[in-house]
Amino acid sequence: MTGSDPRTAPSTAPLTGPAAPCWVTLMTRDLQAAQRFYSGVLGWTFRPGKIGAEFSVARRGDIPVAGIFAVSTAYQVAVAWTPYFAVADADVAAARVRERSGTVAVGPLTLGKGRGVLASDRDGASFGLWERTEPATSPPAPDDHAHTWLRLRTRNAFDAAIFYGEVLDWASGRPGCCDVAYEGDEVIVRCEGRPLARISSGAVETAVDPLVRPHWQVQFPVADVPVTVAEAVRKGGTLVEERTVVGGSEATLRDPDGALFTVTDVRGPVEAPG
Known part of the structure; x- marks a missing residue:
């Protein structure tokens, strides 16, 4: 963070x-x-x-x-x-x-x-x-309203799942806790039954490319990836990577100040393996 x-x-x-x-x-x-x-x-x-x-x-x-x-x-x-x-x-x-x-x-x-x-x-x-420490005052998002999901690109997905599981009590069996499921060489994190994050192996700590180093990738769902990319570039952003994935497509962008983020037209992290 x-x-x-x-x-x-x-x-x-x-x-x-x-x-x-x-x-x-x-x-x-x-x-x-x-x-x-x-x-x-x-x-x-x-x-x-x-x-x-x-x-x-x-x-x-x-x-x-x-x-x-x-x-x-x-x-x-x-x-x-x-x-x-x-x-x-x-x-x-x-x-x-x-x-x-x-x-x-x-x-x-x-x-x-x-x-x-x-x-x-x-x-x-x-x-x-x-x-x-105080009650929320804003209304929560509807159950079908996913405005962000996450993907952790890390050295080893299983080791990372253990780290976050121990820190955050994932898969502890406590009421409301998040669960993890192992799918091939990746891990899916589900909270309250909803898939919200994917953990993928293969990142390299010493890589020069920030996309290759371990990092949490913030993904925003959009209706049309090419249109969103074109608008981002028009407003001073940069296209870093565009990919076709299972269920749709995604693009990683850099905003004018240098922050990386991803836009995608898939419906959730479970449908977007790397």
Whole structure:
């Protein structure tokens, strides 16, 4: 989780059960430029956050979908999209990260309606943890409204599943916990019965190409991938990779500030193996 800050955003999480992916945030250098880009490419609207002028919440219709936080160029912080996972106790989860050779960069810190942690797993993939301490005030997304899903590209999917399983209590049998299923050389993460993340092997920690290094890939569903790619390029983005996958197609893009994200027309991570 490189420099991201959920703050008020996780009150809008699509899922609130233990260990579920609950939010994504973008750290950027120019908030207004990022809003213009993602508004044109993904059709989002924006509302100011409650913590200052440099934070806003992206919405699709009435549903909050992401947070965008601007950081001064004076700070050496990577521009990146970062996923967050809900936890019952941020202190416990952060300790588990450290115990399993991961890194806690920031937190736990009290932020808005909860406590956040900025961390990375033992292969270097960045992610966040979020403990809600106050009730949500925004309506949840409908069950059939998937606005984001995740894919972890990592060195070894099975080792990564063990790491995240131990940190987040996946497959623990506790009420509301996420389950994992092994399919070939990949792992599917299901939360409340919904497939929300895929873990794939083959990343290389020392690779120069950021797409090859271990990282959490944030994927946004769109109706038409080529049209979305064309609009992103027109607004100053860059096409990094375009692929045909089972069930449709996907494209990895770089926004004008350098943040990588993926758009796809498949219906969920289960249908998009690499």
